[in-house]
Amino acid sequence: MxxxxxxxxxxxxxxxxxxxxxxxxxxxxxxxxxxxxxxxxxxxxxxxxxxxxxxxxxxxxxxxxxxxxxxxxxxxxxxxxxxxxxxxxxxxxxxxxxxxxxxxxxxxxxxxxxxxxxxxxxxxxxxxxxxxxxxxxxxxxVKRPKVNLRTSTAVGLTLYEVDLLLAQADAEVADRRKRWRATPTPRRHARYLAALRHRALLRLTADLGLRISEVLDRHISDLSYNAGHRTLKFVEKGGNERERALPPHTLEGLDDYLAARAEAAGCTVDALEGLLFVTIGADGEAGRLVEPNVIVWLRNLAKAAGIPSASRLSPHSLRHAFATGARDSGIPLEDVQDAMGHADPRTTRRYDRDRHSLDRDPAHVLGALRASRRAAPQAKKGGGPV
The missing domain is CATH 1.10.150.130 (Tyrosine recombinase, N-terminal domain)
Structure with missing residues (x-):
């Protein structure tokens, strides 16, 4: 084939x-x-x-x-x-x-x-x-093949592994900054700028759970302000326009990257135009960053971070980790569904890798409530304090 x-x-x-x-x-x-x-x-x-x-x-x-x-x-x-x-x-x-x-x-x-x-x-x-x-x-x-809508084939990441990726990206930025300052060549500066770009992209994807296409299609003009928040406007799957608030961790990565990019271009951040994430060629021209290159970089980063599934990871793994982490933190399903832009809550459930965890079984809560109800009549029989 x-x-x-x-x-x-x-x-x-x-x-x-x-x-x-x-x-x-x-x-x-x-x-x-x-x-x-x-x-x-x-x-x-x-x-x-x-x-x-x-x-x-x-x-x-x-x-x-x-x-x-x-x-x-x-x-x-x-x-x-x-x-x-x-x-x-x-x-x-x-x-x-x-x-x-x-x-x-x-x-x-x-x-x-x-x-x-x-x-x-x-x-x-x-x-x-x-x-x-x-x-x-x-x-x-023609009868279509049955597709299991309850599971996903994307390789999962634990929240600890996501933290390892983020820490490794920080380490790469620090290392390339040090090398560039020690020997300030154009090549080393380009590698430092790429490390800042990758770290900003990783934080945006991991912190917001966005699809990689939604990230790579963004323009600098999509960064905005709304209701006291700095935000990112994007077009999700299906053509719907969305706006999400950017948390401080994401903003730090974006601000560092855009500041370095503006300095390299000899202008202010406000004067920057074009795509949010770009490649810079030998001629200084900006080009589109494409998904295959992001996958290669992500897997190399995961390998350096010691993650066992490094060779099979994709940016979608970060989207799954976002959903799992949000649900594990007690965020209601409907809020996670809205954040991820899913029309059907069953789709969101597929992304929650811990949905079958025994620790989250409703039986635990129901059992505790039943025990408290049984204890209440006993307390009444015992009367007041002596």
Missing amino acids: TTKTFPALPSGTAGDLATATRQIAAWAAGLPSLPPDDGSRYSIRRLTVAWNLESWGQSRHTAIAHRRDLSTYLEWCVRERLDPLDARPADLSQFKVWRELGSTRAAKPSTVARALASVSSWYTHLVVNTNGQVARNPVAG
């Missing part, structure tokens, strides 16, 4: 929209099995571009997943000598089995379900826009 790697799509401005449109159009032009673009507004390839661009407007990650899944499906159609515009439910059932068994290794049920959802979304878009050329969605007749 071929694994496609797609460039991260930008978001946030009209220029980003133009860039995303060009990238998606180039991808659609190279898709196999589809008829050539006849130049009409409603050709299959142009409708495919519109379909993926609509997904991009809601979530860059969803758009990339759709692109990957549709590419895999159309490549399978080539091997099967199947015209995807004539596909039937029986064909999509075979595609499902092929994904479940795989040519090299079996795909997880959640992966297969997502692939079917992506292909189904594409077919639905064609059905309503091709004026009969595609008359039905063949995925509609």
Whole structure:
């Protein structure tokens, strides 16, 4: 099975929209099995571009997943000598089995379900826009694999391990600051600035439980003030606009990073523009920090901190740790749900790794209350103090 790697799509401005449109159009032009673009507004390839661009407007990650899944499906159609515009439910059932068994290794049920959802979304878009050329969605007749919604496959972190990560990030900042001051070369200064950036990003992700896409898409202009709090505005999954208060621990990391970045740029912090977290090239130009690079850095940091699961961690592990820590601290489920932006409390429950802890069993509280009720009549029988 071929694994496609797609460039991260930008978001946030009209220029980003133009860039995303060009990238998606180039991808659609190279898709196999589809008829050539006849130049009409409603050709299959142009409708495919519109379909993926609509997904991009809601979530860059969803758009990339759709692109990957549709590419895999159309490549399978080539091997099967199947015209995807004539596909039937029986064909999509075979595609499902092929994904479940795989040519090299079996795909997880959640992966297969997502692939079917992506292909189904594409077919639905064609059905309503091709004026009969595609008359039905063949995925509609396919039984989806069961996905366990009560558990998550993301590697978990204990709160102690999160503290180790934060301490290691502090240590890296101190070490690189010391090296730069001892020998102030441009390379050492760049490494010091990167350490400040990583520490600020780690604190923001761990303290607020944000998705990594929500963090990397932020602009400096998203930092604001509201009701006496310094805040961060962001767009969560689904396109909803949110605003969260920034705790002092997060602000310290952000302020240190932005101050050093402004100093390097020769301006004040208020004059900084662009993305909140950036890479600085050899030419001094700022570029987008992308998730794969963050994953590599996080795993290296975890390895240095002595965390056993370092090689399998992802930024999503920090989001899980946020939910678990919040619930373990007694924060009501609905407050954690609101903070994480979940529409369904069951989703929040999946993130709480300690929800099955025996120490949190309601039987403990009920048992204590029952014991106090039994003790009350005995106290009355005994009368008042002697």
